[in-house]
Amino acid sequence: MAKIKVYGHPISTATRLVLCCLHEKKVEYDFVLVELSAGAHKQPQYLALNPFGVLPTIQDGDLTLFESRAIAKYLAKKYEGQGTELLGNSLSEQALVEQWSQVEGQSFNSPASTILFQILFVPMSGGSTDEAAVEMNVEKLKKVLDIYEERLSKSKYLAGDFFSLADLQHLPYLDYLVTDCGKGDLISSRKHVKAWWEDISSRPAWKKATGKTP
């Protein structure tokens, strides 16, 4: 059976999410580099795979699939029974995984990605960080993380006492915020968020996804 092909880039947060999921599920894949700096993601060849021109996209046999959260969900279902279970064991547990996955996508992602964009990517393209935008989004993120702190004081992971897609979805942006944006205090100042972060970021699959281990 042909391996899954992942079209992506190693620094892309969404690509890292998918790679981490593949490692959690112990699924082999072929990585096809889409060179962002050369604008390859906006070229016709890539747009034929993903008309939105963003990373990543996977090919699994006849199926071409984009949107990292949808890809992670597909992998978690297709490979249920191998590697780490990521979806929860009952209908109610699965529902809570979906709930916290949506919280990540709808409430966490926007302020986190704006902070990352302003602090890391804007200067890289020769512009200057909009400090007011950073501050406004840090305030938004603090409110979200306060709710996480409350939740994680009662539950080891977001959806319950089991690691799931909901936790996994937070790895790429939190890693950048802590490691490259100097925003580690957002995590370290919240006791239960900190414990949760240290737990999930030390998972071998995450280290493999970021190339921190071979």
Added chain:
Amino acid sequence: MAAIKVHGYHASTATVMVLCCLNEKEVEYELVLVDLPTGAHKKPEYLALNPFGVVPTIQDGDLTLYESRAIIRYLAKKFQGQGTDLLGSTLSEEALVYQWCEVEGQSFNPPALSIVSQILVVPMRGGSTDEAAVEMNVEKLEKVLDIYEERLSKSKYLAGDFFSLADLQHLPCTHYLVNACGKGDLISSRKHVNAWWEDISSRPTWKKVAENMKFG
């Protein structure tokens, strides 16, 4: 068995998404009003159900669940085999449903909801519409709808030739854009998007919900 309780507001896009899904799955429910205009969603009683202070939240037996897109997935799975199938028939079809659901949540909803918020909600609260913000978001939405036009020229619905959660997710915001924000041209100027919109918005399960979408 107690009916599912939906804590929400009849004009809230996220609430009506859930109500439409309940109709599609032929599931009985009780709508418990959370009166947004008086700030009920920020009171301790509601925050105890949903700490994010947004609507809707459902209660189904022991389960309390929020995030409309998570609620509709739960309903679609729990009631698989009754009402409309909303998840596709195979693993690949289901994957495409989730793909287009993510497109709605990540690419369609932010600009669409911003436009609705600026044109409808801001004036209701005594402010004035930020026209520049509307224009910027209309441009973003046009690019997304161009991709939809291409997709829908090859596929009757977003995920394939079957109505799914992915199409359902688009109903609430598009309803306001077309009927309350004067942005119907975004849809009517695109042949296949227009045909798709006329199809999905004429579903009786949707019309029942849409007729109550008035503030106050």
